Amino acid sequence: MWLTDFAQNLINGTLLGGLYALIAIGYTMVYGILRLINFAHGDILMWGVYFALYAVVAFGMPWWLGFLVGIALAGFLGFGIEKIAYRPLRNAPRISSLITAIGMSFFLESLAVVVFGGIPKSFNIYPKFFNHTLIFGHLRIQTLTFFILGITFLLLLGVLWLLYRTKTGTAMRAIATDIPTTSLMGANVDRIISLTFIIGSMLAATSGIMWAMRYPQVQPYMGFVPGMKAFVAAVIGGIGSVPGALVGGFLLGMTEILVVGFFPNLAGYRDVFAYVILIVLLMFRPTGIFTVYSEQKV
Amino acid sequence: MKKTLIMLSVVMLLVSAVFGAGTIKIGVAFPMTGGIAAFGQMTLNGVKVAQSLYPTVLGKKIVLIVADNRSDKTEAANVVSRLIDYNHVKAIIGEIASSHSLAGGSIAERSHVPMLSPASTNPLVTQGKHYVFRACFIDPFQGHVAAVFAYNNLKARTAVVFTDVVQDYSVGLANFFVKDFVAMGGKVYKEFYQSGDQDFSAQLTDALNKHPDVIYVPGYYPEIALMARQARQLGYTGPFLAGDGAEAPELVKIGGAAVNGVYYTSHFNADAPFTEIGKEFVAKYKEMFKESPSALAALGFDSYLLLRNAIKRAGSDEPEKIAAALRHTKHFEGATGYITIDKYGNTIKSAVVNVVKNGKFTYVTTINP
Structure with missing residues (x-):
């Protein structure tokens, strides 16, 4: 691999890693607070993208308004899912919620097949500006890259601010430790958990829209792979840790690209490398890179 | 009371036998959702055009039972099992992707039910099989x-x-x-x-x-x-x-x-059909779907007609006889050219080259075998 190719692949990896990080932030936030691996995260992502697409194509909204509507509707969807599927199981064993999340994921996918049809749709609803390519010598960068990086960092700061600088955030962190005690302290637990899901789903939709801008193919199963990769990224970073999701996302994206860059013949099996990294990392550092202190109740 | 019940069930049996005798069930195993859903949908459109032009054979109505393999290899095998064991179809049109036909084909082979793939071009699909055929050329x-x-x-x-x-x-x-x-x-x-x-x-x-x-x-x-x-x-x-x-x-x-x-x-370009029936197909397709047919639609159309022709020549809807008749298809006029199925279940035909020009599929040239 030549030096310019290496540099180009670093750019490619930044873009892919940024997308993984963006999806992983929402994933990890919900886990960090509720200790629930929300396998439906990728499917909420997909629904958010469809909402935005239909807002623009069917209702003729300008693209930016369509995006906002998509994100808002995904928030509603998350609220509904929590209320219907997760809340009744809050005191059930954790495995029950996990199975429900998987069921919810299948349900959302199948519902999307029925409602939107199985044929992939194009997400060509955003201005051409984002697809513009900047050329520096031999290197080429899509303007979307900067946009994705910007949004990722903004959302990261936003989530950290929410968690550590607001009263709601304090309540969220309290819920993560002990729900009954938090409730005794006067916090409205139901409301806080609903809010967590709404924010998590809006983050999912935001990342989905960014994903669709890079890979403009919208179909009911589009959330599965990004959701799975983001989950891996979150685990690598230390699930529950928001900065960890960022680091895990970039690490995963960069590795996928560089493995292919160095060994083009193995490109067909690059997912294998992503999961091998996960396994090796978990063997030496079971809690991920950013260890989250977790207290075992005795 | 008991007598009436018995009478009733006898009548029901007779009715179902009469209706059963009036139809021939053909399974369609296509990807209708998932990654290559567009292939299934386009091909099915072609099959429907053929069905609307030629709805019967041997005085019986042809009934299509569509099963979706969700663009998935495992599901591709499952739908073939389901069509044969549950729906008791006489023959199957499918599948589209070669890997799907490989998965589904081995089940059809084992059950001795003929399976005709409209578009699987990989040579392995029919290799060593006596009940798997195709309507397209090979890779x-x-x-x-x-x-x-x-x-x-x-x-x-x-x-x-x-x-x-x-x-x-x-x-x-x-x-x-x-x-x-x-x-x-x-x-x-x-x-x-x-x-x-x-x-x-x-x-x-x-x-x-x-x-x-x-x-x-x-x-x-x-x-x-x-x-x-x-x-x-x-x-x-x-x-x-x-x-x-x-x-x-x-x-x-x-x-x-x-x-x-x-x-x-x-396999085909609607702007340059190879045969007379190809022209008829294009006209009917445009009438039904208000757009030009794709190559896959043409192959779907041909698959239906090949199967219907085989049933006609067999004079029976027994899977074994349909398969034997399919094996002896010679110079059959389809929309994608004249089709002869050789002893390996393959077809020899001309190919076209198209290009995307200003967002349109445009004919470039024809290359003959």
Whole structure:
């Protein structure tokens, strides 16, 4: 691999890693607070993208308004899912919620097949500006890259601010430790958990829209792979840790690209490398890179 | 009371026997959702056109039972089992992707129910099987056509070949292309990906470093569309060449301007039909669906007619007899040309080359075997 190719692949990896990080932030936030691996995260992502697409194509909204509507509707969807599927199981064993999340994921996918049809749709609803390519010598960068990086960092700061600088955030962190005690302290637990899901789903939709801008193919199963990769990224970073999701996302994206860059013949099996990294990392550092202190109740 | 009940059930049995005798059930195993859903839907449209023109055979109505394999290999085998064991179909039209036909074909073979694939071009699909047939040409020919076209028409000397490692279709076609292109004196570099991948930037960065005259992608349209977009972003302005897996309106919808200059080998072009029945098909298709038929629609149309013709010649709807009749199909006039099924269950026909020009699939040339 030549030096310019290496540099180009670093750019490619930044873009892919940024997308993984963006999806992983929402994933990890919900886990960090509720200790629930929300396998439906990728499917909420997909629904958010469809909402935005239909807002623009069917209702003729300008693209930016369509995006906002998509994100808002995904928030509603998350609220509904929590209320219907997760809340009744809050005191059930954790495995029950996990199975429900998987069921919810299948349900959302199948519902999307029925409602939107199985044929992939194009997400060509955003201005051409984002697809513009900047050329520096031999290197080429899509303007979307900067946009994705910007949004990722903004959302990261936003989530950290929410968690550590607001009263709601304090309540969220309290819920993560002990729900009954938090409730005794006067916090409205139901409301806080609903809010967590709404924010998590809006983050999912935001990342989905960014994903669709890079890979403009919208179909009911589009959330599965990004959701799975983001989950891996979150685990690598230390699930529950928001900065960890960022680091895990970039690490995963960069590795996928560089493995292919160095060994083009193995490109067909690059997912294998992503999961091998996960396994090796978990063997030496079971809690991920950013260890989250977790207290075992005795 | 008991008597009436018995009478009633006898009547019901008779009624169902009469209705059962009036129809012939044919299974259709296509991907109607998932990655290559567009293929299933287009092909089914062609089958429906044929059914509306020729709804009966041997004085019985042909009933189609459509099963969706969700673009999934495992499901591809399951739907064939379901059609045979649960729906008791007499024959099956399907499947479309070669890897799906390989999975479903072994079940049809075991149950001795004839299965006719409209579009699976990989040679392995029918190899060693007596109940699996196809309406399309096979990949050694398609790869040859692509190599000849790349070398003579595109004047390409260096090609980068992208193989989808999980699709038998892609692996086979890529090998046949490479063999012929190298034999003619061309130079080949290889890259790999797998169905469902969305990011090809690393492979493309490596590929463009080889300065190819053409990029050959014998894969399916979802990946080709995304790959073309990313290649254009990385500065590639040359042509792409693909197989019949590229043809779907979604290629242009998702690929946008980036897929202009994508050439592909195919079975049919509505602007240049090979036969009289081809013209009839185009007219009826436009009347029913208000658009031009794709090559897959034409193959779906031909598959239905081939099967109907076989049932007619067999004079029976027994799967065993239908299979025997299919095996002896000679010079049958279909929309995609004259079809003769050889002893391996394969078909020998001409191929066309089309190109995407200003977002339209445009006819370029015909290449004969």
